[in-house]
């Protein structure tokens with residue numbers, strides 16, 4: 001299969017207080033054309049930085065190494081002009097907070113106009129027609145009003161729809177959605193998920209879906225990567241991973257969820273925290289919280305190993321079968 | 325947008341402006357009637373006889389109670405009677421309006437320079453944050469706000485005119501032009517008049533005379549505007565919507581000069597307006613240093629001669645200018661920031 005996105009051994013490093021910190025450490029993942037791939041994990045595990053790496057848009061001071069290839073083109077170290085051509089056209093991002101992702105002092109219409117004409121050229125009129133088409137496609141009815149409005153005049157749900165429309169304005173092959181529904185009400189979030197699914201099946205773009213919401217990942221994603229402390233703990237088809245987690249961390253995450261079929265059982269929150277300096281850990285980074293940790297775990301880091309043909313887990317004692 | 329939001333906003337601001345002006349008349353009145361020695365004496369000179377003083381006092385209404393005098397002062401102001409200059413024996417309003425274009429021309433050019441240079445410096449500094457250019461610009465900005473205008477004026481006179489032989493030292497036009505090829509006054513703004521009459525010699529001469537005083541007057545606003553622009557640019561450049569703009573593949577040039585700068589404009593406009601108001605006082609020094617025949621120079625002569633009607637008139641005029649500038653800033657701000665306009 002020719003992948004749309006191939007992230008290979010991605011590491012993101014900052015220097016903080018004279019010492020190196022690496023929020024992303026050797027992450028590898030792929031997205032095939034038309035595939036929806038989830039990236040899940042607790043806050044601070046490096047989801048956003050992974051997503052931004054794909055756009056070549058890491059915050060100042062960040063150094064990325066490894067490889068990020070979009071449609072075969074390398075992004076790490078690419079010159080600004082190449083990145084500019086990719087952004088918007090090949091890959092576009094839907095941000096977590098639609099209320100702040102739009103420029104507060106310009107109308108939505110002006111912002112569509114700018115992006116559309118930056119990539120496609122053409123007249124204002126053509127750009128406007130295109131914007132209206134896009135807005136109708138994300139089920140915003142009164143397109144004229146939306147285009148004339150300033151961001152603060154629209155609701156979060158409308159803005160997120162508009163943002164999706166803007167992301168789709170140049171027909172990108174990959175959409176990165178970073179917590180795209182986290183800032184929305186439950187029902188609105190559900191509508192936005194349906195919308196994304198519909199658009200995805202109609203247009204066939206790939207999606208890298210970053211979320212800390214496991215239920216959402218379960219609902220949307222074909223495959224999922226579970227990140228822990230900047231590393232991939234486990235990956236595989238969503239249903240398989242969630243129904244029979246192979247990595248103790250995945251299991252712990254799922255156990256922490258309130259589940260209808262296990263109503264009445266106690267909610268096991270994950271005890272402990274991520275080690276403050278993961279770089280000092282010599283063995284498995286999860287060892288200090290892992291219920292299954294043994295002597296070996298303290299000394300040797302577990303490499304990602306195949307669990308089944310389509311799944312890997314980075315654990316010395318990965319489960320290879322049996323129901324959750 | 326709620327209809328009528330803008331007019332209501334305007335009315336409120338205009339009301340405040342009126343109150344401020346009324347307060348100023350009270351202050352100028354007190355200054356002129358209470359603080360100095362008998363104004364009648366100022367009119368007549370030190371050798372006046374008591375009966376003459378009494379006659380003038382009665383004529384000026386000085387024998388009436390103060391509230392009455394204040395009311396009459398206001399009434400006269402409204403009628404356009406701002407008194408007569410003790411020095412020139414001409415109506416204060418005539419004197420002021422005659423000199424206003426010179427001051428306005430200087431002030432406008434200075435502000436134009438300040439906005440263009442200050443904003444450009446601020447944007448570049450923000451784009452190059454913590455690099456050499458940023459440090460240099462910040463240093464310049466600090467210099468601009470801390471160097472006194474008269475001193476900077478002298479420096480420019482010595483080094484740019486004296487050293488490099490560039491531009492002109494004092495005045496508004498080469499006095500020789502008066503005899504060889506006089507500039508016909510239409511608006512009183514020499515640049516405009518020269519353009520209107522196609523007088524190219526006068527145009528370049530007027531410009532050469534403007535550069536140094538305008539730069540001197542602009543130094544402070546340049547510093548303030550550059551710092552404000554830099555600060556608001558940095559704040560905006562860290563915002564989500566800037567990251568979004570980059571994520572959608574917009575050029576850095578657009579991100580800085582269109583999107584971020586547009587967002588930085590409202591606070592920058594406020595500050596520019598306030599410094600413009602502040603520069604009204606700056607013209608005073610600059611006009612003296614460069615012998616610029618405007619209101620500031622006039623006021624300094626009036627001060628030296630204790631020419632009270634002129635001092636009162638110019639104070640009031642300055643206050644009106646200050647209030648007007650602030651009013652305009654408010655309106656511009658409301659236009660620039662939809663959140664202000666609609667709230």
Ligand SMILES: Nc1ncnc2c1ncn2[C@@H]1O[C@H](COP(=O)(O)OP(=O)(O)OP(=O)(O)O)[C@@H](O)[C@H]1O
Pocket residue numbers: 014016023041042043044045046047048049050059060061212
């Ligand atoms: N600009 C930065 N400088 C230094 N460290 C950073 C910077 N940005 C992020 N980090 C570090 O990288 C880690 C991972 O950040 P990231 O935003 O990718 O996490 P995340 O998984 O998206 O978390 P969340 O669910 O909270 O969004 C954070 O713990 C943070 O400390």
Ligand code: SF4
Pocket residue numbers: 247248249284285286287288290291292293294297302314315316317318
């Ligand atoms: S390697 Fe050991 S510590 Fe790490 S997850 Fe597996 S069992 Fe737990």
Ligand SMILES: [Mg+2]
Pocket residue numbers: 047048049178179
């Ligand atoms: Mg995040």
